[in-house]
Each structure stands twice: as structure tokens, then as C-alpha cells.
Amino acid sequence: MILPIIYPALFEMSKAHWNQQIVQLTQNVLRYLHDVNRMLYDDVVAKYRQNLVKYASSWASLVKERSCRNALDRSRHLQEHSRSFSDSFAPRALS
Numbered sequence: 001m002i003l004p005i006i007y008p009a010l011f012e013m014s015k016a017h018w019n020q021q022i023v024q025l026t027q028n029v030l031r032y033l034h035d036v037n038r039m040l041y042d043d044v045v046a047k048y049r050q051n052l053v054k055y056a057s058s059w060a061s062l063v064k065e066r067s068c069r070n071a072l073d074r075s076r077h078l079q080e081h082s083r084s085f086s087d088s089f090a091p092r093a094l095s
Helices: 003-016 020-036 038-088
Strands: none
Touching: 003 020, 003 038, 020 038
């Protein structure tokens, strides 16, 4: 069962390769694999799509977490900066 291993690369190559002949060859290979074992092909495609959805949701949660962390870091930085800025203009006792 080599199809689950090679399908992601073939699919990506059939959509985004710069050489049109490579695109056509990979589409032919995918069509051939589909014709040889349609059930396996459909299972592999379904699992690939599930993995893409899972990956996208994981990525979105990471981005959301990071943006929250960045906002928190920015607010801390601004608080520290404003504190040091106001401290620099505070009246100092003369000794």
C-alpha cells in the first residue's frame, strides 16, 4: 500500500508544480491509481482531507494563541515602558 504514502506529494504536485508536463503526468498517475483501486483511493483521499482539516484547525489555534500571547507581551512592554517613562520625569529628591 504505497498510495497513502505518495498521495499527498502527488496531489500537491498536480496542483502547484511550475512545469505543466509534470502536472499532467501526476494527474495521469492519480487517475491510474484511482482506476486500479477505487475504494483504497477514496479512503486515502478522505483521510488526507481529514488531516488537512485537522492541520488547519491546529494551525488556527496556534495562531490565535500566539496572537493572544503577542498582545499580552505588547501590553506588558507598554506598561513597563510607560512606567520607566513616567519615572524619568518624576521629581527627584536632591541630596
